[in-house]
Amino acid sequence: SKEKRVLMSGKTFYITTAIDYVNGKPHIGHVYEKIASDVIARHFKQRGDDVYFLTGSDEHGIKIQKTAQKNNMSPKEFCDSNVVDFQALAQDLNLDYNKYIRTTDDYHEKAVQKIFQKLLEKGDIYKASYTGLYCSGCECFLAQKDLTEDGLCPDHMAKPQEVKEENYFFRLSKYKQQIIDHINANPDFILPSYRKNEILNQLENIQDISVSRPKTSVSWGIEVPGDKEQVIYVWIDALSNYITALGYESEDDSLFKKYWPANCQMIGKDILKFHSIYWIGLLLALGVKLPKTIFAHGWITIDEKKMSKSLGNVISHKSILEQYHLESPDALRYFLMTTTSFGRDGNYSDEDFKSKVNADLANNTGNLLNRSLSMLLKYFEGEIKQEFVNDDAKELVDATLRAKKKVVENFDSYMITEAIDEVISLVNLTNKYVNETAPWSLAKDENTLIDCAKVLYNVAEVMYHVAVLMYPVIPDISQKILSQLGEEKNIADIKLDDLKWGMIEPKKIIDKASLTPVFLRIDSELAGDKKK
Numbered sequence: 001s002k003e004k005r006v007l008m009s010g011k012t013f014y015i016t017t018a019i020d021y022v023n024g025k026p027h028i029g030h031v032y033e034k035i036a037s038d039v040i041a042r043h044f045k046q047r048g049d050d051v052y053f054l055t056g057s058d059e060h061g062i063k064i065q066k067t068a069q070k071n072n073m074s075p076k077e078f079c080d081s082n083v084v085d086f087q088a089l090a091q092d093l094n095l096d097y098n099k100y101i102r103t104t105d106d107y108h109e110k111a112v113q114k115i116f117q118k119l120l121e122k123g124d125i126y127k128a129s130y131t132g133l134y135c136s137g138c139e140c141f142l143a144q145k146d147l148t149e150d151g152l153c154p155d156h157m158a159k160p161q162e163v164k165e166e167n168y169f170f171r172l173s174k175y176k177q178q179i180i181d182h183i184n185a186n187p188d189f190i191l192p193s194y195r196k197n198e199i200l201n202q203l204e205n206i207q208d209i210s211v212s213r214p215k216t217s218v219s220w221g222i223e224v225p226g227d228k229e230q231v232i233y234v235w236i237d238a239l240s241n242y243i244t245a246l247g248y249e250s251e252d253d254s255l256f257k258k259y260w261p262a263n264c265q266m267i268g269k270d271i272l273k274f275h276s277i278y279w280i281g282l283l284l285a286l287g288v289k290l291p292k293t294i295f296a297h298g299w300i301t302i303d304e305k306k307m308s309k310s311l312g313n314v315i316s317h318k319s320i321l322e323q324y325h326l327e328s329p330d331a332l333r334y335f336l337m338t339t340t341s342f343g344r345d346g347n348y349s350d351e352d353f354k355s356k357v358n359a360d361l362a363n364n365t366g367n368l369l370n371r372s373l374s375m376l377l378k379y380f381e382g383e384i385k386q387e388f389v390n391d392d393a394k395e396l397v398d399a400t401l402r403a404k405k406k407v408v409e410n411f412d413s414y415m416i417t418e419a420i421d422e423v424i425s426l427v428n429l430t431n432k433y434v435n436e437t438a439p440w441s442l443a444k445d446e447n448t449l450i451d452c453a454k455v456l457y458n459v460a461e462v463m464y465h466v467a468v469l470m471y472p473v474i475p476d477i478s479q480k481i482l483s484q485l486g487e488e489k490n491i492a493d494i495k496l497d498d499l500k501w502g503m504i505e506p507k508k509i510i511d512k513a514s515l516t517p518v519f520l521r522i523d524s525e526l527a528g529d530k531k532k
Helices: 002-009 028-046 062-070 075-087 089-093 106-122 172-185 193-204 234-239 254-259 269-286 317-323 330-338 350-380 391-412 416-437 446-470 475-484
Strands: 012-017 050-058 099-102 125-135 140-142 161-170 212-214 222-224 227-232 264-268 294-297 300-302 346-348
Touching: 012 028, 012 254, 028 050, 028 089, 028 264, 028 294, 028 300, 028 317, 028 330, 028 391, 028 416, 050 075, 062 075, 075 089, 075 099, 089 317, 106 125, 106 161, 106 222, 106 227, 106 234, 106 269, 161 212, 161 227, 161 269, 172 193, 172 269, 193 269, 234 269, 264 269, 269 294, 317 330, 330 346, 330 350, 330 416, 330 475, 346 350, 350 416, 350 446, 350 475, 391 416, 391 446, 416 446, 446 475
Parallel strands: 012 050, 012 264, 050 099, 264 294, 300 346
Antiparallel strands: 125 140, 125 161, 212 227, 222 227
């Protein structure tokens, strides 16, 4: 209803990604998270929400300091040269974010110092001597029980070094019970929900955490206010980007007031502990509202193996786009969002990529559109004669309207894969409908020509819905489908509330020139004639 839409339009939706560590090049793991967040952001825009989408880069710490030294550059020069590749993801992957934050941005550094000062004055940060096992790969101190039997860090298979330092500590233990209570009271706080118990287990023996390092150990970081010997350590610096990007602790915090708390904070499962425990502790200490959902996605393995530099199996999105001569990232966006139930680990292999996108985008979706529009051209000169709503297709009409409802329900808990599956099921049902009604036979007889027109109208109408529902995942292909259906609108402007049966009006919708496949089969020129 109109009233509901007015209410909806005032709703804000804030989504963040983890910020990328810029000491390497972007790979498919970085790409996976960015695409998922972009898909979610686009979907909620379709729902009429006022969406703000943040991404960025993490640029302080010992790893950057060391890599910069190796390259004979200052850390800042090194970050400036590397961040370009991460910022280029926007263009490469068709990401529509609102802001890119760098932790070396001046406003961020100032806000981080204010946050530190605030916690110091409150007594939630204190100075103490400490001896601990430090893993430079994780950039954190590990407890003995976290290590393997051989005393190695389980993630980096390296022996952590024993470090004795005087650091500033954050009283995380003070907020332990509040964090446990919040997790238990809010079932959507940690998604997928099967990750909740691992966090509750980690909370059992949570200790205060070090939030600074002496400059003798790490010099590349934001200086502790009032203590020139220490730099603020990664957790307060990196985690607070989600609020400093909105102007928290700055002269203009209007965005913070408008968009915080975040609706969805998208992160990899390996940093869930830092986001659902450390970050939450910091926000509680600051008296800032907590985000609604922390969503921990799985990893993308390559040919069933975890990506690692030592295995030499780190794959970049660029190599995939170039290898298959893909002008648009849509096929890659589609594959990554459907290769596994979102949240679980997924796998990339060239064979899976080709067969999945060829089956779903070229054969099922593209072919259905192409053959039905070709018949419309052949039998009716490309014209929809009138609006047909016929009872014979009740099953198809109901399925189309149900698909929209199910897509929305799945996106409510960020189940992207399941949402797309609903649309592909609709495409499959429509292919079955075409085969059963056989419009090519109906066209042979004057008496059944009207039935042929009805069938082709129904298919065109379904394809309109498919294009809009799939738009967040495959924006370019969806726009092409819409254009071939004679719709001149920009697909991004169509709201889900307005999507109902009868979107296509009677008119000439296509001419021969515009009828090209919306997605060419990958390697199509290599397929033999028979396969074609």
